Amino acid sequence: MIASLVREMGPWAWWIFGAILLAAEILVPGNVLVWIGLAALATGLLSNFLWTADWWNWEVQWLVFAGLAVVSVLIGRRWLLRHGNANEEPTLNRRTESLIGRTADLYEPIVNGRGRIRIGDTMWMVEGADAPAGTRVKVVGSSGSDLKVEAI
Structure with missing residues (x-):
């Protein structure tokens, strides 16, 4: 079945297969x-040039495809590891990191290194030096879901 499909469609079989994979x-x-x-x-490009060669049968074509697929996936993975995280919002899904640099007033005092602030409509647990409620603080880091603050 595969052999007859490849023979009937010629190099176009590879072009169509590639387009289907890209659409998928x-x-x-x-x-x-x-x-x-x-x-x-x-x-498909190789098939355009080698279609009339006696040795370019469907088995050879599938072996070439398999080898090219492995090589292209490995090259693609390496390229994505280097360039894949370059986006305009590096802290998009890391909310605590996106708050670094913001200032707020302490909602609850920091006692024994722990307190709370309100940024927007959210209450955040904070870590820092003891300070009374109402003290203006700046977010300087994060630890899990807690924010690290310093008085300003």
Whole structure:
């Protein structure tokens, strides 16, 4: 079945397969199918040039595709590790880190190194030097869901 499909469609089978994989990446994101789809497109490009060669049968084509898929996934993973986290909002899902630099008044005094502040509509546990309620503090760090503050 595969052999007859590849023979009938020629190099277009690889182009269509690659396009389907690239479209599937949109439906099922995960940054894997895009690299495999590119390997299928590269196999289609090779097939355009090698289609008339006697040795370029469907088994060889699938072996070439498999090798290109492995290589492209490895290259893609390495590229994503280097460039994948570059976004405009580096603290988007790290709320406590996004509060560093903000100032607020202590809602509850810091006693034994622990207190509370209100930023926006949220109450936050804070760690810092003991201080009475109403003291203006600046968020200088975070530890889990607690904020580290210093009096200003």
